[in-house]
Amino acid sequence: MLFSDTYFTIDAPQQIIxxxxxxxxxxxxxxxxxxxxxxxILVGFKKEHPTANHHxxxxxxxxxxxxxxxxxxxxxxxxxGKPILGQIQxxxxxxxxxVVVRYFGGTLLGVSGLINAYKTSAQEVLKISTIIExxxxxxxxxKFPYLQLNDVMKLLKQFDCNISNQQFDTDxxxxxxxxxxxxxxxxxxxxxxxxxxxxxx
Numbered sequence: 402m403l404f405s406d407t408y409f410t411i412d413a414p415q416q417i418i419x420x421x422x423x424x425x426x427x428x429x430x431x432x433x434x435x436x437x438x439x440x441x442i443l444v445g446f447k448k449e450h451p452t453a454n455h456h457x458x459x460x461x462x463x464x465x466x467x468x469x470x471x472x473x474x475x476x477x478x479x480x481x482g483k484p485i486l487g488q489i490q491x492x493x494x495x496x497x498x499x500v501v502v503r504y505f506g507g508t509l510l511g512v513s514g515l516i517n518a519y520k521t522s523a524q525e526v527l528k529i530s531t532i533i534e535x536x537x538x539x540x541x542x543x544k545f546p547y548l549q550l551n552d553v554m555k556l557l558k559q560f561d562c563n564i565s566n567q568q569f570d571t572d573x574x575x576x577x578x579x580x581x582x583x584x585x586x587x588x589x590x591x592x593x594x595x596x597x598x599x600x601x602x
Contacts, residue, residue, distance in 0.1 A: 406537055406582045408464045410496040411530040419522040421514065423506020427453075428522035430530045431498040433460065436468075439498050446500055454505040457519060459486035460498040464537045466490075476503075476519075480512055484520035492527055499523045537581040538563075540602040541588075544574045549594050556594075560587040576602070 411432050419426040427450070433439050439460055446456050455474045459482050462468040469490075471482030485499050501522045510518060545553055550573055557564065557575070560583045566576040579587055591599050 406580065407534050408466075408495050408537060409493055409532055409534055411494065411527075412533045413531065415526055415530045417522070417526045417529060419518065419525060420506075421518045422508040422510060424508070424510065424518065425504040425506065426518055426522040427502040427504075428526035429500045429502075430526045431500075432496060433462070433498045434496055436462070442498060443500070446502060450502045450504075452504075453502045455481065455503040456500065457481035457485060457503065458498060458500040459483075459489060459523075461486070461489050461495045463495060466495045476515060477512055480515035481519045484516050485523040488520060488523035488527055492532065494527070494532065497527075499526060538578040539581055539584040540576070540578045542574060542576045542600045542602060543591060543597055544572060544600075545594060545597040547571055547573055549573075549597060552594050553591070553597070556587065556590055562587070 411430055414429065414431045416427065416429045419428060431442055443456065443458065450456065455476050457472060457474045457476060459471040460469060469486060471486040473479070473481040481501065485501060489497050489499060501519055543553060547569065550569065553575065557577055560579055562577040562579045564575055564577045568574045588599065591597055
């Protein structure tokens with residue numbers, strides 16, 4: 402199913418060291434949610450490992466895994482980023498970044514050797530990462546007159562909505578999130594409440 406109700410990611414960063422013919426590969430896995438987070442992490446690696454020969458990476462973002470990228474950072478095309486991405490995808494993960502930092506050891510590994518080294522590095526760091534299942538959440542804001550407060554709160558409770566912000570006055574506003582599988586029915590029922598405005602965030 403292309404877009405199910407849950408997705409798999411990792412719960413915390415991990416790292417391992419893999420060595421091959423003198424070259425040292427430092428592999429790191431990170432749970433991420435935005436491209437900005439990824440950019441910040443990559444900038445940090447350039448500062449942390451300024452003398453490393455390559456900072457290769459791949460990531461997958463979004464519950465539908467629609468946003469992904471692989472980067473070889475100077476290694477021959479498709480020898481680094483693609484094998485790293487392949488390991489994220491074979492574990493059916495999303496919202497994950499894997500970075501492999503290489504320190505060259507003096508011996509050329511060749512194309513097949515590089516592919517194997519980057520694939521194994523990513524494989525090993527994901528192996529020690531704790532994989533967790535998360536629900537896909539949809540986020541909404543509802544605005545309505547105070548007289549409708551009881552009806553709205555009753556529905557939000559019925560559908561196990563998580564309220565993140567609320568303002569009660571003559572006109573009320575509530576921001577909440579709900580599990581994807583329950584969202585359509587909840588939307589339909591909310592829209593039947595008089596003078597209620599529903600906004601999908």
